[in-house]
Amino acid sequence: MSQQKALILGGRTGLLGQAMAHTLAREGWSTLKPFREELDFFDQKQLEKYLDRHEVELVVNAVAFKNVARAEDEQDQAYLLNRELPRILGSVCSKRDVYLLHFSTGFVFDGEKKTPYTTEDRTGPATVYGKSKLAGEKFLLENSWEKLLIVRTSWLFGPFKTNFVHKILDMAQTKKSIDVIHDQVGSPTNTLDLGRYSLELVKKKTKGIYHVANKGQATWCELASESISCAGLNCRVNPISSRDCHEKAKRPSYSVLDCSKFSIVTGVQVRPWVQALRDYIYYYQDRV
Numbered sequence: 001m002s003q004q005k006a007l008i009l010g011g012r013t014g015l016l017g018q019a020m021a022h023t024l025a026r027e028g029w030s031t032l033k034p035f036r037e038e039l040d041f042f043d044q045k046q047l048e049k050y051l052d053r054h055e056v057e058l059v060v061n062a063v064a065f066k067n068v069a070r071a072e073d074e075q076d077q078a079y080l081l082n083r084e085l086p087r088i089l090g091s092v093c094s095k096r097d098v099y100l101l102h103f104s105t106g107f108v109f110d111g112e113k114k115t116p117y118t119t120e121d122r123t124g125p126a127t128v129y130g131k132s133k134l135a136g137e138k139f140l141l142e143n144s145w146e147k148l149l150i151v152r153t154s155w156l157f158g159p160f161k162t163n164f165v166h167k168i169l170d171m172a173q174t175k176k177s178i179d180v181i182h183d184q185v186g187s188p189t190n191t192l193d194l195g196r197y198s199l200e201l202v203k204k205k206t207k208g209i210y211h212v213a214n215k216g217q218a219t220w221c222e223l224a225s226e227s228i229s230c231a232g233l234n235c236r237v238n239p240i241s242s243r244d245c246h247e248k249a250k251r252p253s254y255s256v257l258d259c260s261k262f263s264i265v266t267g268v269q270v271r272p273w274v275q276a277l278r279d280y281i282y283y284y285q286d287r288v
């Protein structure tokens with residue numbers, strides 16, 4: 001039997017894209033991760049030819065303009081990547097009846113809630129990043145087809161590329177203390193868990209919006225402290241307020257995701273973020 005083929009946008013260099021490529025390959029998929037020079041994602045005709053030539057069955061979109069602070073000043077670029085690209089992918093994949101797994105974010109919410117956000121909750125992003133990601137989701141949903149899957153996730157860490165946890169551990173090796181924000185709460189998530197969980201949804205041929213993250217919640221401060229303690233380092237974490245960072249973007253103070261819809265559909269319980277963090281630190285941290 002020939003291998004199923006997946007095209008992974010962001011599969012060469014992205015934090016999540018590389019984890020998705022790794023997970024798909026482990027599950028027996030043939031993974032296509034073209035360089036930008038090989039395939040221009042924004043060229044619809046080129047993209048169509050590529051999908052046809054390689055008989056792609058699944059497209060994973062892990063490309064995004066993800067820098068929340070920079071997006072405030074580079075709105076055109078943020079909308080190009082976060083809204084225009086999903087629009088193009090939606091148009092190409094729907095015509096060919098190809099599965100599209102598109103990643104989005106808990107930053108599409110306003111952060112005012114105090115209990116985990118469900119997929120039914122009202123969106124209301126305050127940042128350009130959140131607004132442009134929501135615009136991408138809307139474009140896709142307006143032209144939805146049977147094989148459209150949108151996975152919102154949160155606060156990623158994992159192998160293959162630097163990330164918040166990796167940066168904290170780097171700093172903790174040389175500093176006696178570090179300042180970390182204490183008034184934002186999210187769902188820390190291991191990219192390899194997210195990869196496995198997302199594939200469960202694909203296997204079940206699920207469509208629509210799902211929230212997928214590790215279980216539980218933390219502040220950036222708690223995530224940093226747990227990482228440092230797990231790595232056996234000796235560095236003090238000083239809690240600071242978001243206001244002290246003088247950032248233009250107003251990040252949601254609460255973006256914890258309720259993943260119960262995912263568990264009901266797949267029968268899989270997401271594991272706690274602390275466990276997922278330990279796996280990352282023990283097994284992968286040295287290899288980044």
Ligand SMILES: NC(=O)c1ccc[n+]([C@@H]2O[C@H](COP(=O)([O-])OP(=O)(O)OC[C@H]3O[C@@H](n4cnc5c(N)ncnc54)[C@H](OP(=O)(O)O)[C@@H]3O)[C@@H](O)[C@H]2O)c1
Nearest residue numbers: 010013014015016017062063064103104105153154155156
């Ligand atoms: N990281 C998080 O904490 C987090 C949380 C919630 C949701 N998400 C979502 O998860 C998804 C993946 O995020 P990530 O953290 O893996 O992002 P990432 O590490 O920044 O990767 C983004 C990927 O997009 C590629 N890219 C950027 N601009 C491009 C362009 N103009 N043309 C082609 N490729 C381009 C990058 O390639 P280059 O390296 O060549 O620039 C990179 O491979 C996104 O949809 C994001 O919204 C992430």
